[in-house]
Amino acid sequence: MTTAGAFVEVELVRPRVVAAGPAARPVWWRRLLRALPPYLYLTPALVLLVVWTYRPLAQTFQLSFHSWNLLPTSPITEVGFDNYTRLLDTPDLGAALWRTLVVILGMLPFTLVIPVLVGLLSRRVRGRAGAVYRAMVFAPMLVAPVAGAAVWQWLLDPTAGVVDKVVGSPINWLHEAGPAQIAIIVITGWHIVGFAVLVVSAGLTGINPDYAAAAGVDGASRAQVTRWITLPLLSPTMAFLVLMTVLLSAQWTFPLIDTLTQGGPSGSTTNIYYLLWDYGFHSYDAGLGAAAGVLFFVGFVVLASGLVLLSDRLSHHDD
Amino acid sequence: MSRIHLQGLTRRFGGVTAVDDIWLDVADGEFLVLLGPSGCGKSTLLRMIAGLLAPTDGRVLLDEADITHLPARERDLAIVFQSYALYPHLSVARNIGFPLRARRWSRDEIQAKVAEVAAVLDLSELVARKPKELSGGQRQRVALARALVRDPGAFLMDEPLSNLDAKLRSSTRAEISGLHRRLGATVVYVTHDQVEAMTMATRIVLLDKGRLEQVGTPEEVYDRPESTFVAGFLGSPPMNLLTAEVVPDGDALRVRAADLDLPLGITADTPPRPVALGVRPEHLRLTTPDAAGIRGVVRTVENLGSEEVAHCVVGDERLCLRGARPLGLHAGDPVHLTAAPENLHLFDPGSGRRLAWQPVPSFSHHPPPLPHPAPSPI
Ligand SMILES: Nc1ncnc2c1ncn2[C@@H]1O[C@H](COP(=O)(O)OP(=O)(O)OP(=O)(O)O)[C@@H](O)[C@H]1O
Ligand SMILES: [Mg+2]
Numbered sequence: 090m091t092t093a094g095a096f097v098e099v100e101l102v103r104p105r106v107v108a109a110g111p112a113a114r115p116v117w118w119r120r121l122l123r124a125l126p127p128y129l130y131l132t133p134a135l136v137l138l139v140v141w142t143y144r145p146l147a148q149t150f151q152l153s154f155h156s157w158n159l160l161p162t163s164p165i166t167e168v169g170f171d172n173y174t175r176l177l178d179t180p181d182l183g184a185a186l187w188r189t190l191v192v193i194l195g196m197l198p199f200t201l202v203i204p205v206l207v208g209l210l211s212r213r214v215r216g217r218a219g220a221v222y223r224a225m226v227f228a229p230m231l232v233a234p235v236a237g238a239a240v241w242q243w244l245l246d247p248t249a250g251v252v253d254k255v256v257g258s259p260i261n262w263l264h265e266a267g268p269a270q271i272a273i274i275v276i277t278g279w280h281i282v283g284f285a286v287l288v289v290s291a292g293l294t295g296i297n298p299d300y301a302a303a304a305g306v307d308g309a310s311r312a313q314v315t316r317w318i319t320l321p322l323l324s325p326t327m328a329f330l331v332l333m334t335v336l337l338s339a340q341w342t343f344p345l346i347d348t349l350t351q352g353g354p355s356g357s358t359t360n361i362y363y364l365l366w367d368y369g370f371h372s373y374d375a376g377l378g379a380a381a382g383v384l385f386f387v388g389f390v391v392l393a394s395g396l397v398l399l400s401d402r403l404s405h406h407d408d
Numbered sequence: 409m410s411r412i413h414l415q416g417l418t419r420r421f422g423g424v425t426a427v428d429d430i431w432l433d434v435a436d437g438e439f440l441v442l443l444g445p446s447g448c449g450k451s452t453l454l455r456m457i458a459g460l461l462a463p464t465d466g467r468v469l470l471d472e473a474d475i476t477h478l479p480a481r482e483r484d485l486a487i488v489f490q491s492y493a494l495y496p497h498l499s500v501a502r503n504i505g506f507p508l509r510a511r512r513w514s515r516d517e518i519q520a521k522v523a524e525v526a527a528v529l530d531l532s533e534l535v536a537r538k539p540k541e542l543s544g545g546q547r548q549r550v551a552l553a554r555a556l557v558r559d560p561g562a563f564l565m566d567e568p569l570s571n572l573d574a575k576l577r578s579s580t581r582a583e584i585s586g587l588h589r590r591l592g593a594t595v596v597y598v599t600h601d602q603v604e605a606m607t608m609a610t611r612i613v614l615l616d617k618g619r620l621e622q623v624g625t626p627e628e629v630y631d632r633p634e635s636t637f638v639a640g641f642l643g644s645p646p647m648n649l650l651t652a653e654v655v656p657d658g659d660a661l662r663v664r665a666a667d668l669d670l671p672l673g674i675t676a677d678t679p680p681r682p683v684a685l686g687v688r689p690e691h692l693r694l695t696t697p698d699a700a701g702i703r704g705v706v707r708t709v710e711n712l713g714s715e716e717v718a719h720c721v722v723g724d725e726r727l728c729l730r731g732a733r734p735l736g737l738h739a740g741d742p743v744h745l746t747a748a749p750e751n752l753h754l755f756d757p758g759s760g761r762r763l764a765w766q767p768v769p770s771f772s773h774h775p776p777p778l779p780h781p782a783p784s785p786i
Contacts (some may be wrong), residue, residue: 299493301459309506317506
C-alpha cells in the first residue's frame, strides 16, 4: 500500500507581527533636545570668533570706504573707492610687497631647510639627550620678541657689538638698508626655528618606522631611505611649514621691526604689515590702513587656499 | 637560497628578556614557523634575523657567514611585515620595483621584472593604484610581490595573514605554501595561529616567554609535545592536563587521580611519582561503566558542526572530550571514559618537561630511577 504525498518548501520561520509600520519617531522637541548639545558646546567658541574676528573684519571692510583720522571727535566721511585708488597709486605698496616676498624667501631656510636637516639628524639622538637637545633648539621661541630684540640691538651695535667683532667689518647693521633687512630676517628666523624643528620632529614621529625598516631590508641606503621614503612622507608637514611661512612671516617680523628699525632705514624694512600699521597709526589715516588690510586679507585668502589645496594633494593618508 | 643559523641569540629590553638564548638551524628550502602566544618574542627574533634589531648576545649566521653586525640592507633577506609597510606614496608597481630601484636596475629591467611578478600574484590589473586603494588581501599580495621580486636568500614573514578574514586567510595560506614549493625558498614565518603553523610548516619552533620550548615537524610537536606548554598550546581544545600519580600495581604501572585510574602499558615496578597527565580530547573514548578508567560529570556540550566537545569534571579537575556529533551526552550526565596507553602523555609537574619511559637492565638491584625526563630534543 502506498501513501500519496508532495514536497513542500520549508518556510522561513519568523515571529508573527500584527502591523509592522515604521517605528514611531520621537516628538519634535525631543529630537531637537537630542541634536542640541554639539551646537551648545560650539557656542562659546563661535561667539568669541564673531566678536573678535568676524565683527572687526566687517568693520575694517566698512572703514576702508571712509576717511577718518582716528580722533573720536573728528567726523568719519564716506569716500567710496578713494582709499583703494590712493593705495594702488602710491609706489609704497609695490615696494612693501616686494620686501615681504624677500622676507618670506629669507625665512624659508629657517622654517624649512634647517628644521628638516636638524629633525633628520636629531632622530638618532635618543632618550634624555634628545629631549635636552630639542629643548635647547626650542628655547629662543620662549624669549619675548621685544626682549630678544633688545639683546640683538647690543649684539649688532657697530661700535661695541659682538657680531661686527666676529664678522670683522664695521657694518652698521640696523642703519644700512641691506643689512637691516638681513638682520630682521635672521633674528626672526632665530626666534622661529625651534618651533619649526618641533613641528618637523612631530611629523617624523608620525611616520611608521616600518617603512624605513622595510626600505632598509629592500636594500636602500640611508640616503635613499631619506630621499625616497622619509621626505615624501614628510611632505605634508613641509607644506604646512611653507604655508605658515608665507602667511605669517611678515607678522613674525613686526615686533622686531617696530623695536629695531621702525621700518627704516628709509623704508627698507617696511613690509606690508608694517606699512598697514604705519598708515593707520603713524599717518593717522584709518581708511587707508583699512583698505590695505582688506587687500592683504583677500590676497592671503587666495594664497592660503592654493597652498591648502596643494598640501591636500601631497598628503598620503596611510592606513 | 640559504641556510640560517642562530647561536645563542638573546635580546633584552631593560629588565625584560624578550628572546632568551635561542639556538636554531634553518635548513635550505625549509618552511620554518615560529609559533607562540602574543608577546613571546617572535617578532623580536625575526627582526634580529632581518638586521632591524641588534641582539644583546649571540650570533646570526647566513650560509656560515657571520652577519650579526651586518646592516639589514646587506643581508639579502626579504621581510613581509605584519602591517605590510607598503610605501603609501608609491604606486603598486613602484612598491614592487622598490628593491630593484635600490639596486640601481635600469627602468626597463625593473618594468619587465615587476610585470612578471605582478602576473604571478595576479596583480597586473592593480599596478597603477596606490596602496590605500587596495583591499587587505591585495595589499598582502603586493607585500609578497615586493619580497619575491629580487630572489632573496630567505623570506621572513611576520604574521602576514593576521589582517585577513577567515576565507581569504585560507586561500592565501595555500598561495604562500604553493610559492614555497615552486621556489624552494627558505622561509621563516611568524604566527600565533596554530592552524597556519600545522598546515604550512616543514618544522615548527614553539616559543614561550622568549625561550625555545620545542622544535619539530608538525606531527612531532602535536603527537609528542615535549612540555606542558606545548601540550597546552596546540590543539583545539588543547591537551587535557591533570594532576596525577604514577603508581605500581602488581607488575604494571598505572596512573591514578581522583576518579581516574588508567593502565600505562608498562610492565615494571617503580616507586610512586607525581606527574602531570596529558591526554588529547579526541583520544578519550566513551565506554561502559565497568571498563571506565575515568568517571566524571558532563557540565556543558559545545556543538562545532561536525563534532561536539563535552566539558566534564573529573574529581575536581576539568576535562574536554571531543568526538563526532552526536556524542549522546547532556549536561549533568555521568560520563565513563577511557584512553589507550599510547595516547597518554606524562610530564614532570615541576619542570613541565615530558617524561619518557626508559627500561633499565633487569640485573639492577635498585629500582629503576623512573620515570625519567626525555633526552633533549632533536
Ligand atoms: N622596543 C621594546 N622595548 C621594550 N620591550 C619590548 C620592545 N619590543 C618588544 N618588547 C617586549 O618583548 C617581548 C616580545 O615582544 P615581541 O614583539 O617579540 O612579541 P611577539 O611574540 O611578536 O608578540 P605578538 O604575537 O603580539 O606580535 C614583549 O614582552 C614585549 O613587551
Ligand atoms: Mg609580533
